[in-house]
Amino acid sequence: MSHKLLRSVRRRLPGSRWLVIAVPYLWMLLFFAIPFAIALKISFASAAIAMPPYTELVQWAGDKMQVTINTANYLFLVRDSLYVNAYLSSLEIAVVSTALCLLLGYPIAYAIARMDPATRNVALMLVILPSWTSFLIRIYAWVGILKNNGLLNNFLIGLGLIDEPLQILHTPVAVYIGIVYAYLPFMVLPLYSNLVKHDHRLLEAASDLGARPWKAFLTVTLPLSKAGIIAGSMLVLIPVVGEFVIPEMLGGADTLMIGRVLWQEFFNNRDWPVASAVAIVMLVLLIVPITIFHRYQSKEMESKLT
């Protein structure tokens, strides 16, 4: 009896294994591949005053099928300097904030990795804890802190350090503050998980062989944390390129980011085809860093196994 049961379970095993793999693929299909295909389709349509506001690619005239591929949206992106500038400016903001996150996050991750295990968990909690509140609320809080009669300015005036409030809100500085604040955990966590695995005897060996502490850091710790640096940087860089909320709430009218341009095309101009083209181009641009990230992440995973 039990033999029979066992055999029937074993026979079903490949099926259940297939099911386990199928779930994430189904998820990717539903929420990534299909929306992407829809956006791709719309990006080759023309705007129309209709519902939905674009033309169909495939039309039937009697028994003839007519396919219209409109490349004008993509050509428009290249010709109008607004889009090129928005892409460049987004990339610049993303690269600079990634660098800032790295400069700030590395010492934090390093310090946490070297704490004793009990305090280490508390410190990690403190890094993660803020993300339990809504992202939107936390960015709103920064408006309250940075505005002219906000917490920061009142504090500085109270101390007598300044007479007039500093204009921080609606400047690039505010955007950088918001981005670095919001994305820092994404830098700290992968760096931490890399640094905590380091063998402290390697530093002792370096010191034993004549390397001063700073030199030992540069020649041993830093190169060995390369995978963590790349993973953290990509986790920050990729979402920041398309960031919309932070530049919208903390930036000025002149803060040009592709996420905002996309929003305006879609909601203000109701030009779905151009908005879709903007999104597709952004995705293509991000494929390079995503591939790099993926490669290093799998490397990290492998190193965890050995």
Add this chain to the structure above:
Amino acid sequence: MAATASGALAGAPKNDMLGAEGYLRIESVRKEFDGFVAVDDVSLSIRKGEIFALLGASGCGKSTLLRCLAGFERPTKGQIILDGQDIVGLPPYERPINMMFQSYALFPHMSVEQNVAFGLKQDGMAKADIARRVEEMLALVQMGKYAKRKPHQLSGGQQQRVALARSLAKSPKLLLLDEPMGALDKKLRSQMQLELVNIVERLGVTCVMVTHDQEEAMTMAHRIAVMDAGWIRQVGTPDEIYEQPSCRFTAEFIGSVNLIEGQIKDDEKDFVTIASPAMEHLVYVGHGVTGFEGQAVALALRPEKIQVDKDEPVQPHNKVRGTIEDIAYFGSHSVFHVRLPGGTKLLANMVNSQRWASEKFTWNDSVWLSWGDQAGVVLTS
């Protein structure tokens, strides 16, 4: 492997090549961790070119002492003088000392070559000189072919060779070995022990090693310090430690030993006799000891010094009758567990010099154990 092919004798440490006494002096070194005393007032003097082993069980303080020498720990008290210079205040990177770490601590992101060159680079040596020195060191450990490999592409034994080359590259005044064979399997271990001694002696570098493996210490070192609970119990050459233990701890720690408890009966200038409740006959020791009549002592008697016979030996003392309780057959020799009438158990070895020699005896046989006048050591502590 030509060096090892020449056999055990070529590798065994030789005492006659040693240099000046007091090249490394450890003076009253004490190390405390939050009130726990890891190293307690240790003083040692080590000769130039000597291979010196700190031997003890884990937690005896041997590793802490080694880390004090390397500079990773600062002694709470005491001085460490190397070649006339007090090095206690120097950080590790300024000490003329290099260490071969337990499980090697090779830099995983660097090739074999780069690992060996690392220390030389820190000294700002010219590139051409570094390359020449690296080549020389890799040739010394027979790893020239593997210069471009990464550590994870090497076997344990090969990694050890690289680690040795790295720690010797800077020609340190003192080489430290932390459990040098700990990560190797048994067969490779005995081969590497002799090869390592060979290399170290050829370069004439002074060497302090830490090990918990007595065989390793005996094979590799000129002298051994037996450590226990932060103390040094005994310092001596391997044969001194084995044949002339100074206390019960060393006698029991090194090899196996029978301790026969008793009291001094006759205390003469050139012999003593000991009365033991476990024995019918007196124990006769053919040399004088510093003791007094009636003092409680123990006779340390190594199992291989005891003779096993079926018939009663003619000598009037140093013999006892017992029953074989167990026989452990090791191939080259057999160990008999013999129970005396009083309940005490003695171990006696018999070399199986002829095939099937141990078949003469079997379980529950009544046998006579006997030993010579100089076979045992009288322990007072």
